[in-house]
Amino acid sequence: MTDLSSDVLHYTAFATDPGGGNPAGIVLDASELDDAAMLAIAADLGYSESAFLTPPPDGLGEPGRAFTLRYFSPKAEVPFCGHATVATAVALAERVGAGALTFATKSGTVPVEVAEVDGVLHATLTSVEPYLEEAADVAQVLDILRWGKDDLDPALPPRFAYAGARHLVLAAATRERLAALDYDFDRLAEYMTRHDLTTVQLVWRASRHVFHVRDPFPVGGVVEDPATGAAAAAFGAYLRELGEIASPATLTLHQGEDMGRPGLLTVELRNDDPRIHVTGAAVRIPG
Numbered sequence: 001m002t003d004l005s006s007d008v009l010h011y012t013a014f015a016t017d018p019g020g021g022n023p024a025g026i027v028l029d030a031s032e033l034d035d036a037a038m039l040a041i042a043a044d045l046g047y048s049e050s051a052f053l054t055p056p057p058d059g060l061g062e063p064g065r066a067f068t069l070r071y072f073s074p075k076a077e078v079p080f081c082g083h084a085t086v087a088t089a090v091a092l093a094e095r096v097g098a099g100a101l102t103f104a105t106k107s108g109t110v111p112v113e114v115a116e117v118d119g120v121l122h123a124t125l126t127s128v129e130p131y132l133e134e135a136a137d138v139a140q141v142l143d144i145l146r147w148g149k150d151d152l153d154p155a156l157p158p159r160f161a162y163a164g165a166r167h168l169v170l171a172a173a174t175r176e177r178l179a180a181l182d183y184d185f186d187r188l189a190e191y192m193t194r195h196d197l198t199t200v201q202l203v204w205r206a207s208r209h210v211f212h213v214r215d216p217f218p219v220g221g222v223v224e225d226p227a228t229g230a231a232a233a234a235f236g237a238y239l240r241e242l243g244e245i246a247s248p249a250t251l252t253l254h255q256g257e258d259m260g261r262p263g264l265l266t267v268e269l270r271n272d273d274p275r276i277h278v279t280g281a282a283v284r285i286p287g
Contacts, residue, residue, distance in 0.1 A: 007027060007028070007029070008025045008026065008027055008041060008045065008050070009025070009026040009027075009028065009091055009284065010023060010024075010025060010026075010045075010284065010285040010287070011023070011024055011026060011087035011088075011090065011091055011282050011283065011284050011285060012024070012087065012261075012282065012283060012285055013082075013083040013084070013086040013087040013090075013227060013229070013263075013280055013281075013282040014083060014086065014227035014229070014255070014256075014263035014264055014265050014280035014281065014282070015227070015256075015261070015262065015263045015264070015280075015281060015282075015283070016120050016281045016283060017283070018283055018284070018285045018286060019261065020256060020261050020262045020263055021083070021226060021227050021256065021261060021262075021263040021280070021281075021282070022047075022048060022083040022225060022226040022227035022228070022256070022261070022263060023047045023048075023226075023285060024047055024048075024049055024050055024051055024081075024083055024084040024087040024088070025041065025042065025045040025047055025050030025051070026050065026051045026053075026084070026087060026088050026091050027041065027050070027051070027052045027053065028053050028091065028092070028095075029053065029054075030052035030053055030054050030070075031054050031055065033052065035077070038050075038052050038070065038072050038077075039072050039076070039077070041072075042072035042073060042074055043074040043075070043221075045074075046074055046222075047074075048073060048081075048083075048217055048220055048222050048225045048226070049071045049072065049073050049078060049081040049083070049084045049220070050071070050072055050084065051069060051070070051071055051081070051084040051085070051087065051088045052069070052070045052071075052072065053067045053068065053069055053088065054067065054068045054070070055067070055068060056068050056102070056104055057104050060102055060104055060109065061100075061101075061102030062100070062102070064096060065092075065096065065099070065100065065101050065102065066101070066102040066103075066104075067092075067101075067102075067103055067104070068103070068104045068105075069085065069088060069103040069104065069105050069110075070105070070106070071084050071105075073217070073219075073220030073221055073222070074220060074221035074222065075219065075220055075221035076219070076220070077106075078165060078198055078220065079105065079106035079107045079164065079165055079198075080105050080106065080107040080110070080128075080164030080165045080230050081165070081229070081230055082125060082164075082228060082229015082230040082231070082232060082233060082278055083225075083226075083227050083228065083229045083280070085103065085105075085110060085112060085123070085125050085229065086112075086123040086125060086229055086278075086280045086281075086282050087282045088103075089101050089103075089112040089114050089123035089125070089282075090114060090121045090122075090123050090281075090282035090283075091282075091284070092114075093114040093121050093123070094121065094284075098114045098115055098116055098121065099113070099114060100112070100113055100114075101113075101114065105164070107128050107164040107165065108128040108164070109128075110125055110126065110127070110128065110164070111125070111126045112124065112125045112126070117281070120281050120283065121281065121282065122279055122280065122281045122282075123279065123280065123282060124268075124277055124278070124279040125229065125233075125277070125278050125279075126275050126276075126277050127163040127164050127230075127233040127237075127275050127276045127277070127278070128163065128164050128275065129274050129275055130161065130162055130163035130233065130234060130236075130237030130274065130275070130276060131161075131162050131237070132159050132160065132161050132162075132237065132238055132241050132242075133159065133160040133161075133162075134159065134160070135157075135158035135159050135160050135168055135169075136160075136195060137191065137195070138158045140191060141168065141170070141188070141191055141200070142170075144183055144184050144187045144188045144191060145170075145183045145188070145200075145216075146182055146183060146184075147170075147172075147177070150173065151172060151173055151174075151177045152170065152171060152172070152173060153171035153172060153173045153204075153205065154173075155171070155205075155244075156169070156171030156203070156205065156242070156244070157171075157242075158170050158171075159238055159242075160195065160197070161201070161234035161235060161237055161238040162234055162237075163230065163233035163234040163236070163237050163275075163276050164230050164233060164234075165198035165199075165230045165231075165234070166195070166196050166197050166198060166234075167197060167198055167199050167200065167201045167215075167230070167231045167234045167235075168192075168195070168197055168199075168200045168201065169201045169203065169234070169235060169238050170200060170201070170202050170203070171202075171203050171204065171205065172202060172203065172204045173204075174204065175204050175206075175212060177204070178202055178203075178204040178212060178214060178258075179258050181202070181214055181216070181224065181258065183216060185218045185223065186218070188200070188216060188218050189218035189219050192218065192219045193219055197219070198217075198219070198220075198230060198231070199215040199216060199217050199225055199228055199230075199231050200215065200216045201213060201215055201228070201231040201234065201235055202214045202215065202216070203235065206254075208245075209245070209249065209250065209251050209252060210251070210252045210253075210254070211235075211251065211252070211253050211254070212253075212254045212255070212257070213228070213231070213232070213235070213253050213254070213255045214255065214258060215228040215231050215255070224259060226255065226256040226259055226261040226263060227255045227256050227261070227263035227265060227280070228255065228265075229265060229278045229280065232253050232265045232267050232276075232278050233267065233276040233278050234276075235253070235267070236251060236267040236268075236269055236276040236278075237276055239251070239269075240269050245269060246269075247269040247270060247271050247273075248268075248269060248270055248271050249268070249269045250266060250267070250268050250269075251266070251267040251268075251269075252264070252265075252266060252267075253265040253266075253267060263280070264280065264281075265278060265279075265280055266278070266279040266280065267279075
């Protein structure tokens with residue numbers, strides 16, 4: 001097999017500074033790589049996810065602007081990843097021009113629109129149709145996180161939320177509780193595997209439309225994801241279905257501050273569209 005590891009691009013998404021946001025490895029032509037090779041590259045990079053492009057299914061999108069997109073964490077393939085989608089879209093736009101792109105993912109078709117804002121490329125992904133479910137074993141996951149019931153915001157109840165990948169949404173009562181992340185890595189990985197979760201979306205509401213969020217990601221082999229577009233989409237659906245936010249609305253999510261990698265995610269709820277739209281900048285990491 002051809003070794004394409006030297007062709008891995010390094011971008012960070014949901015930030016305009018290479019030192020912020022969530023890094024992703026990107027292979028623009030992974031057609032010669034099998035699953036084991038893609039996983040090996042992702043593991044070697046150590047980013048929460050890396051993205052691999054191959055030709056699209058027949059009839060998908062505009063020629064040259066449609067692709068199959070797969071995502072691997074250091075431990076396993078994941079069905080959908082928001083930050084790697086944003087990073088890949090920007091990397092492509094630098095080569096083929098801004099505008100519409102279409103990605104076939106394991107979760108479904110994800111359209112992305114890339115535009116330049118103040119000299120920086122931003123990508124807006126449109127999620128697959130989301131849904132919510134009652135959360136299971138909440139007492140167990142609180143114990144794993146070393147949270148008590150009083151650490152929860154009673155206005156935002158625990159739920160499983162999906163917008164391409166499944167996440168558990170837990171709302172902290174205080175910013176201090178959110179900042180003090182200290183959990184049992186192996187036990188949380190087991191809980192998440194049992195419930196088919198990609199991350200746990202921990203949130204704190206700063207104001208009606210502004211939130212701070214963190215995403216433990218032990219199933220991917222990392223303690224925390226620095227900026228999580230898939231969870232942001234799921235969280236937008238969560239707020240709308242619970243009646244906390246009515247469409248149209250724009251939400252601002254701050255993530256990565258407690259890790260020293262600040263990122264900014266914009267979540268848009270549109271009228272007459274059940275899908276969620278997540279926007280962020282992406283820039284190449286030098287070196």
